[in-house]
Amino acid sequence: MTLTKFLSHYRTLNLLSILLFIGLWQGLALYLSDNSLPTPATVAEVFWQETLSGQLPYHLGMTLLRLISSFVVAMLLGCAIGILLGRNQKLDVFFDNWLVIFLNIPALVTIILCYVWFGLVESAAILAVVINKLPNVVVTIREGTRALDKDLLEMARCYRFSKLKTLRHVIWPQLHPFVMGATRSGLALIWKIILVVELLGRSNGMGYQLHLFFQLFDVAGILAYTIAFVAVIQVIELLILKPLDRKAGRWRR
C-alpha cells in the first residue's frame, strides 16, 4: 500500500491524529518536567489506581446518575413545551419573554439560588441542571415544530389520524433531527454544569472529586478523571446516538 492510499483511510487518519495528540502531550511534559503537567503514562497510572480503588467508578457513577435524571427530565419537559409553543402562536408570544430570561440567566446563578432556596440536597442539584438545560431544548424543539410540513399535517387531518398517530408517524419523524441536536448540545452542556453543581453543594461525584484534586494540586488526578469523562461521552455517542441516527435516517436516499 502506498503512503497516500494508507493516509486516505479515515480510520488511519483518526488513529494518527490521536497518536499525534499524545505525542505532543508527552513531548511537552518531558520538556517542562514539572508536576503541573504529568506525562500520559503517569496519568494512565493514576487512572488505573483510582479505578482499582473504586473511587473513580463511584464518583463517575454518581455524576452519570445525575446526568441521566436531569437529562431525561429536561428533554421530556422541553419537548412537550417546545411542541406546545411551536403549535400555538398565542402561547408562544406570551412565553417568549420568559424563555429569553431563562436562556440568559448564568448557570452559576441558578445553581446558587437553587441551593439557597431548597438547601444542599439532591433534588436542588437536579433542578438547577434542568433549569439550565430546559430553555435550550424548548427553543430547538419549537423551531422544529414551526418547520413542520403543513401538507403532511393536512393529509393526517383529512384521513382522520388520531392525535397519537399524528404525533408518532407525522410529527415525531420530522422533529427527530432537532431532538438529536438538542440531545447532543444538551449532553455537552449538562456535563459541564453538573460539575459546578457538585463542586458547590454535593459530597460526591466528579465535581466534588475535582475540587479535592484542585486543593491538593493533583494535576494527574484531574487529567485522569477528565479522560474517563471524555471516554464516557464518546461511548454514549458511539453506542447510543450514532445508531439512533442511522435508524432514523434509513428512509433517506
Add this chain to the structure above:
Amino acid sequence: MTAITVDIINKSYPAAGQAGLHRAIADLKLSLPSNEFICLVGPSGCGKTTLLNIIAGLDQDYSGEITVEQQHKAPKIGYVFQNPRLLPWRTVRENITLTLPSDYDPKTVDALLETMQLTQAQHVYPERLSLGMSRRVSIIRAFAVDPDVLLMDEPFVSLDAPTARQVRELLIGLWQQRPHTVLFVTHDLREAIALADRLIFLSPPPMQSLSEIRVDIPRDIRDDETAIEAFRQKLLQDHPEIRALL
C-alpha cells in the same frame, strides 16, 4: 348516500407583502348529488384546490356553508392531493395502511398494489420512487379507505398515457362497484368527458360556476376516442364561453 351542497359566499386570502387581498371564491353554489362522478374543469389558479380543501374540512376560513349529508356518521373522505403527500419515513405499504383502521383486510391492499403495479415497490421508502409511482401510491391510499367522498386534484398529471388510462379504468371500475361521490379536478377536457357524469365549469377568480353540463355518452363507450372528441367539439360549439376558459 352522500349528497353535498356547497354555498360559499366568500373565500379570500389576506394581503401578504406585495400581493394584495385575493378573492378566490365568490358566490359559488353547487349541489352535488349522491354517488355522482363530477369533474370540475377550470383554468389553473382559479381556486379548484381551495374548493376541495374547503369540502375536505381542511380550510375553515371562509364564509358560507358546506353540508355533507350523511346518515349516522361523518363521511369518510379520500383525498388525492395535487402532490402525493406521502410520509417519506414510512414505506409505501405503511403509507397506505396507516390510514386504515387497525382491523383492515391486507388482501384489499394487496389487490390495489397489484393493480397499480406497485407490488414490487411496496416496502420501498417513497424517496426512491418516481413521481408517477408516488402518485399511484397516493391514489391507492385514497381508494383503500373506502371513501364516501373521493376528492381528486389533477391526480393523473405526470402519469404516462398507458398508466393514466389504466388508473382511469380502475377508478371507474371501483366507483361502479361501490358507488360514492367523486369530485375530480382537471383542466383536461377530454379526460373530464371520459370520466364524468357531469361537468362543472368554473371561472377564473373570484371563482363561480359558469355552467353545468351532463355527459350523456354511455359508460361502455367512454374509451372510444371519437365519441369523446365529437362530444368535445359539440360542447365547445354550443358554449363559446367555455372555449375562452381552456
